[in-house]
Amino acid sequence: xxxxxxxxxxxxxxxxxxxxxxxxxxxxxxxxxxxxxxxxxxxxxxxxxxxxxxxxxxxxxxxxxxxxxxxxxxxxxxxxxxxxxxxxxxxxxxxxxxxxxxxxxxxxxxxxxxxxxxxxxxxxxxxxxxxxxxxxxxxxxxxxxxxxxxxxxxxxxxxxxxxxxxxxxxxxxx
Amino acid sequence: xxxxxxxxxxxxxxxxxxxxxxxxxxxxxxxxxxxxxxxxxxxxxxxxxxxxxxxxxxxxxxxxxxxxxxxxxxxxxxxxxxxxxxxxxxxxxxxxxxxxxxxxxxxxxxxxxxxxxxxxxxxxxxxxxxxxxxxxxxxxxxxxxxxxxxxxxxxxxxxxxxxxxxxxxxxxxxxxxxxxxxxxxxxxxxxxxxxxxxxxxxxxxxxxxxxxxxxxxxxxxxxxxxxxxxxxxxxxxxxxxxxxxxxxxxxxxxxxxxxxxxxxxxxxxxxxxxxxxxxxxxxxxxxxxxxxxxxxxxxxxxxxxxxxxxxxxxxxxxxxxxxxxxxxxxxxxxxxxxxxxxxxxxxxxxxxxxxxxxxxxxxxxxxxxxxxxxxxxxxxxxxxxxxxxxxxxxxxxxxx
Ligand SMILES: [Zn+2]
Numbered sequence: 059x060x061x062x063x064x065x066x067x068x069x070x071x072x073x074x075x076x077x078x079x080x081x082x083x084x085x086x087x088x089x090x091x092x093x094x095x096x097x098x099x100x101x102x103x104x105x106x107x108x109x110x111x112x113x114x115x116x117x118x119x120x121x122x123x124x125x126x127x128x129x130x131x132x133x134x135x136x137x138x139x140x141x142x143x144x145x146x147x148x149x150x151x152x153x154x155x156x157x158x159x160x161x162x163x164x165x166x167x168x169x170x171x172x173x174x175x176x177x178x179x180x181x182x183x184x185x186x187x188x189x190x191x192x193x194x195x196x197x198x199x200x201x202x203x204x205x206x207x208x209x210x211x212x213x214x215x216x217x218x219x220x221x222x223x224x225x226x227x228x229x230x231x232x
Numbered sequence: 233x234x235x236x237x238x239x240x241x242x243x244x245x246x247x248x249x250x251x252x253x254x255x256x257x258x259x260x261x262x263x264x265x266x267x268x269x270x271x272x273x274x275x276x277x278x279x280x281x282x283x284x285x286x287x288x289x290x291x292x293x294x295x296x297x298x299x300x301x302x303x304x305x306x307x308x309x310x311x312x313x314x315x316x317x318x319x320x321x322x323x324x325x326x327x328x329x330x331x332x333x334x335x336x337x338x339x340x341x342x343x344x345x346x347x348x349x350x351x352x353x354x355x356x357x358x359x360x361x362x363x364x365x366x367x368x369x370x371x372x373x374x375x376x377x378x379x380x381x382x383x384x385x386x387x388x389x390x391x392x393x394x395x396x397x398x399x400x401x402x403x404x405x406x407x408x409x410x411x412x413x414x415x416x417x418x419x420x421x422x423x424x425x426x427x428x429x430x431x432x433x434x435x436x437x438x439x440x441x442x443x444x445x446x447x448x449x450x451x452x453x454x455x456x457x458x459x460x461x462x463x464x465x466x467x468x469x470x471x472x473x474x475x476x477x478x479x480x481x482x483x484x485x486x487x488x489x490x491x492x493x494x495x496x497x498x499x500x501x502x503x504x505x506x507x508x509x510x511x512x513x514x515x516x517x518x519x520x521x522x523x524x525x526x527x528x529x530x531x532x533x534x535x536x537x538x539x540x541x542x543x544x545x546x547x548x549x550x551x552x553x554x555x556x557x558x559x560x561x562x563x564x565x566x567x568x569x570x571x572x573x574x575x576x577x578x579x580x581x582x583x584x585x586x587x588x589x590x591x592x593x594x595x596x597x598x599x600x601x602x603x604x605x606x607x608x609x610x611x612x613x614x615x616x617x618x619x620x621x622x623x624x625x626x627x628x629x630x631x632x
Contacts, residue, residue: 066368066369067359067365067369092492094494095495098495099494099495100479100491100492100494100495101492101494101495102491102492103488103489103492104362104365104488104489111478111491112478112479112495113478114478114495115495133380133384133483134380134381134383134384134387135380135383136376136379136380136382136383136431136432136433136434137431137432138371138372138373138376138431139428139429139430139431139432140350140373140430142350142367142371142372142373143349143350143352143367143373144352144355144367145353145357145364145367145368146367146368146370146371147368148371157371159370159371159372159376159380161380161483166494167492167493167494168481168492168493168494169479169481169489169490169491169492169493170481170482170483170489170490171488171489172366172370172372172380172483172487172488172489173370174370174371181432185387186383186384186387186388187387197369207369
């Protein structure tokens with residue numbers, strides 16, 4: 059059925075495009091979006107659009123949207139064996155399936171960003187310090203909407219087979 | 233020391249799941265603290281309440297709510313909210329009033345009636361609230377954050393789940409001796425290992441429960457204490473409520489990301505110090521003493537692994553040496569510097585606005601030498617430490 063594909067939070071990552079037609083070629087790369095102060099080079103994620111929060115900033119700069127590093131290193135990781143409370147969306151009629159949470163230190167920004175593991179990523183696939191990449195994914199679906207989010211998955215041999223495209227187009231949430 | 237304030241009274245409502253209003257817990261704790269101080273409620277010139285935001289409007293104005301429950305008597309009133317640091321902020325506000333000469337005697341009260349299970353954000357669609365977002369977007373519960381810290385320790389320092397379990401065993405052994413604790417039962421490492429995984433690598437017995445409970449203190453000026461016949465009271469010498477410094481590089485609950493380091497050309501030692509360590513450092517500087525002067529400490533063991541982190545942050549040992557302290561028994565009752573002699577959150581559970589006050593109650597009883605079977609012999613100085621959501625520091629140093 060035709061659900062609208064909508065980011066769970068607007069402006070935090072590149073806008074999803076409709077699933078490509080078979081011959082449409084590769085989708086554009088998925089990136090987290092932050093903002094960067096033009097006066098002091100501070101980068102913010104989630105994006106800061108009001109004012110630079112670096113107390114030593116000279117001021118007078120703009121906050122420009124900037125794509126964040128597509129890759130980083132695992133700072134730590136865990137999972138959730140019990141169903142989280144609302145507003146996390148899950149079907150109480152379905153048995154709880156734990157998913158992985160990964161905190162990733164982004165390469166260029168030096169910031170740690172928390173995200174869910176991509177579908178199929180297990181604790182055993184992860185080690186602190188290992189390289190991971192950000193990909194688009196599905197957080198959950200309701201009658202009208204497929205809610206999109208960012209996810210992390212290992213790079214290289216530990217990466218999921220068949221998930222080499224730039225954005226996850228399947229799985230999760232429903 | 234002119235900056236000292238005296239602790240004249242300390243009291244609690246026992247922790248548990250009692251199913252009553254937070255107002256009742258606060259009133260009982262306040263009455264206990266007043267009786268301990270040998271004062272009537274009508275002697276109190278100011279009341280500071282630590283807020284209980286989940287309990288609706290009366291909880292948001294806890295100062296007046298407790299004052300009403302005790303009987304309106306015209307005292308100065310203050311309500312403060314700083315999540316887990318609420319109690320420390322309440323103590324800080326009371327202390328500031330005393331040192332400024334606005335009041336000689338102040339009652340500080342915090343109490344909670346906590347829901348079962350995970351703490352959840354306030355209801356409604358609130359996408360501009362980071363606490364709401366971390367649940368909606370990530371399903372990241374509080375134990376998930378504690379597990380991230382625990383896993384990180386395992387990777388960086390080589391801590392093991394068995395090390396974490398030792399913290400629970402130690403704190404349960406202390407809580408067993410505390411009549412105000414909710415759980416008064418010895419726990420073995422095997423029992424910790426056999427409990428269900430909540431967020432890998434942490435198990436049910438590694439993370440603290442949510443509880444009902446209340447705690448209160450009667451604080452006064454040194455002159456008032458002497459006039460009241462208490463020549464050598466327990467003294468509060470420092471209250472640290474500092475914020476982090478930019479850039480904050482450790483992922484703290486409830487944030488989805490840390491600050492970037494792009495605006496900081498060279499990360500100096502100040503930038504490298506963790507927020508938690510800076511809370512304790514500010515308290516030590518204000519008190520004019522250091523970790524070596526401590527007889528005991530009360531730290532927020534939201535998880536067993538987090539207690540090990542606090543050992544390092546309050547300076548009991550160097551980075552990565554926390555597990556060896558608990559292995560050696562240095563932080564157990566009878567050890568070199570006992571930590572969480574009350575039994576900690578492991579034995580109490582979280583009653584958010586009460587807990588930082590309860591920590592100071594424990595310091596008070598220990599420094600008076602009235603802590604019974606869990607007494608640290610000859611205790612002279614102690615520190616409490618925790619942190620409040622969104623960057624509220626919380627540490628108190630008390631001396632005798
Ligand atoms: Zn700036």
